[in-house]
Amino acid sequence: MKMLRLRNEYRGVFKEPFGTLYPTMDEVIPLLAGHGVYTVGDVVTCTLLEHGVQPNVAIIDGSTRREKCSQNIDFAKFDASGLSFVTNPPGCITDELIAAVISRIYQSRKGDAFGNRSKFLIQVRDGGEEDLAVLPVILYAAYPPAIVLYGQPNEGVVVIDAAMSTTMKAMGMLRYFDLVDDSIVTPTRDVTDTADDDVERGRHNTIDWILEER
Numbered sequence: 001m002k003m004l005r006l007r008n009e010y011r012g013v014f015k016e017p018f019g020t021l022y023p024t025m026d027e028v029i030p031l032l033a034g035h036g037v038y039t040v041g042d043v044v045t046c047t048l049l050e051h052g053v054q055p056n057v058a059i060i061d062g063s064t065r066r067e068k069c070s071q072n073i074d075f076a077k078f079d080a081s082g083l084s085f086v087t088n089p090p091g092c093i094t095d096e097l098i099a100a101v102i103s104r105i106y107q108s109r110k111g112d113a114f115g116n117r118s119k120f121l122i123q124v125r126d127g128g129e130e131d132l133a134v135l136p137v138i139l140y141a142a143y144p145p146a147i148v149l150y151g152q153p154n155e156g157v158v159v160i161d162a163a164m165s166t167t168m169k170a171m172g173m174l175r176y177f178d179l180v181d182d183s184i185v186t187p188t189r190d191v192t193d194t195a196d197d198d199v200e201r202g203r204h205n206t207i208d209w210i211l212e213e214r
Contacts, residue, residue: 019160
């Protein structure tokens with residue numbers, strides 16, 4: 001498995017809000033109309049659901065601040081076939097996580113004959129963390145522009161407009177990571193453009209593509 005591992009000296013960089021901080025979800029709800037919505041974190045996902053808004057894709061790990069989350073996700077809110085389990089150690093972004101993000105964001109944009117769109121849940125397992133999933137979500141949610149939400153502990157909700165400027169900022173922050181793997185394969189295409197049956201094949205070069213763009 002390939003992964004990007006955050007260097008210890010840069011952990012403080014990610015404690016600052018990446019977007020605009022709002023004290024309550026009530027202030028955030030009016031901003032979401034007409035946008036694709038992606039959430040990273042158990043508390044922010046639960047709170048959004050409690051406000052009657054369904055994220056297109058939610059990424060959780062079952063904990064908050066490294067303790068078991070007291071709020072339980074209502075799995076029934078998401079498509080039964082749309083649950084992904086991934087491995088993602090603390091302080092890392094694995095190719096497995098990136099592949100799930102690409103696949104689920106792509107699928108969430110497709111509607112049925114009635115315009116209904118599926119809702120997807122990605123769960124990080126085995127004691128891993130979803131915190132840094134914000135970066136790949138921003139990178140792959142930007143077309144068309146969407147809103148990414150994550151929680152800032154004891155402060156509120158961070159709202160990120162996943163537009164081109166934000167995408168470039170996220171790409172720049174990848175320089176704080178090291179690639180943990182010996183084999184690097186040069187990507188031949190942009191995996192964001194893959195069809196459903198191509199997503200799994202694209203998984204193996206997603207991290208290389210990101211590094212190539214840094």
